[in-house]
Amino acid sequence: MVSQTEREKTGFETRAIHAGYEPDPTTGAVIPPIYATSTYAQDGVGGLRGGYEYSRSANPTRTVLEANLAALEEGERGFAFASGLAAEDAVLRALTEPGQHLVIPDDAYGGTFRLVDKVAGPWGLRHTPVQVADLDAVRAAVEPGRTRIVWAETPTNPLLNIGDIEALAGIAHDAGALLVVDNTFASPYLQQPLTLGADVVVHSTTKYVGGHSDVVGGAVVVRDLDLAERIGFHQNAMGAVAGPFDAWLTLRGIRTLALRMDRHCDNAEQVAAFLDVHPGVTQVYYPGLPGHPGHEVAARQMRRFGGMVSLRVAGGEEQALALCERTRIFTLGESLGGVESLIEHPGRMTHASVAGTSLEVPPDLVRLSVGIETAEDLLADLEQALG
DSSP states (O other), X not given: OOOHHHHTTSOHHHHHHHTTOOOOTTTOOSSOOOOOOSBOOOSSTTOOBTTBSBTTTOOHHHHXXXXXXXXXXXXXXXXXXXXXXXXXXXXXXXXXXXXXXXXXXXXXXXXXXXXXXXXXXXXXXXXXXXXXXXXXXXXXXXXXXXXXXXXXESSXXXXXXXXXXXXXXXXXXXXXXXXXXXXXXXXXXXXXXXXGTOSEEEEETTTTTTOSSSOOOEXXXXXXXXXXXXXXXXXXXXXXXXXXXXXXXXHHHHTTHHHHHHHHHHHHHHHHHHHHTOTTEEEEEOTTSTTSTTHHHHHHHOSSOOSEEEEXXXXXXXXXXXXXHHOSSSEEOSOOOSSSOEEXXXXXXXXXXXXXXXXXXXXXXXXXXXXXXXXXXXXXXXXXXXX
């Protein structure tokens, strides 16, 4: 039997399948059970059996997922939440105080902006949006002594800008701040920000980590045990934890993460190349294209370039909306990262919350989550829809 310590030295695919769990000593079950229980028998008052007392505080299925996520991100501790935004909220509440400041991407996910602006703002947290690829702009936005977090998405949602994680970590740490990286678009398979200097990684595990559009969840992974203690306290105190069935579904998705991500990348590369020369498209956002301004940084810090492609459509918003309605294999829907291909209009859908702000996205923008279907079918679908 391979020990947990030995597994930490193994490859990503091996960790994805084995990290955090040994076959059940009683039954030999190779897959973690779903512990559908709210409470646990105790061996005397205060005598916790295996460290479990109440499933908000800890649940064995969730424990496996949290250990697995930590191993994949090469962190010290992982935490599983009920959603990606619940994970982000825990980070903000645990690691900032009213009166402090954070830097966020100027094309951040709409839900993140809403949380920062409409929830954390009235609580007393200030923010400044900047282009994550512009290191001078990030440096200028940082307020020494007041900025607590530099928050980065890379690639960003939906414009797929690339931030240099190692450089951003240096800027944050020089100012006494933390670097938090939303790694949802890349997944732990393509990018591991903690190894590049980030302090905290967040995920919507609903997306590539779960991978099948059948579970909602979030995660936080940290490399510092003091940060882990603070996140863990807030996770328990606020209670937005992943349920055991959600944790089990997410673990099931993780086992094929590497295989799926390679196919997502294969297909997205073909889609991006096709769109890049199509007369009905005015611009393609994909870091795998050599002309993308973040291509070299992405090539350095990512294994591959991901499954997300955004484009701007000739003819403006009207044609962008028409494209979203004409596809047959690409399903019109929000979210991303599932095995099926999705298409959406960020300005009207996922990023409607940033309309009228400095984060407003172009009205002719369309975002694609490229699935793992036959690539030729996806290209044919886009061809007929653009035509």
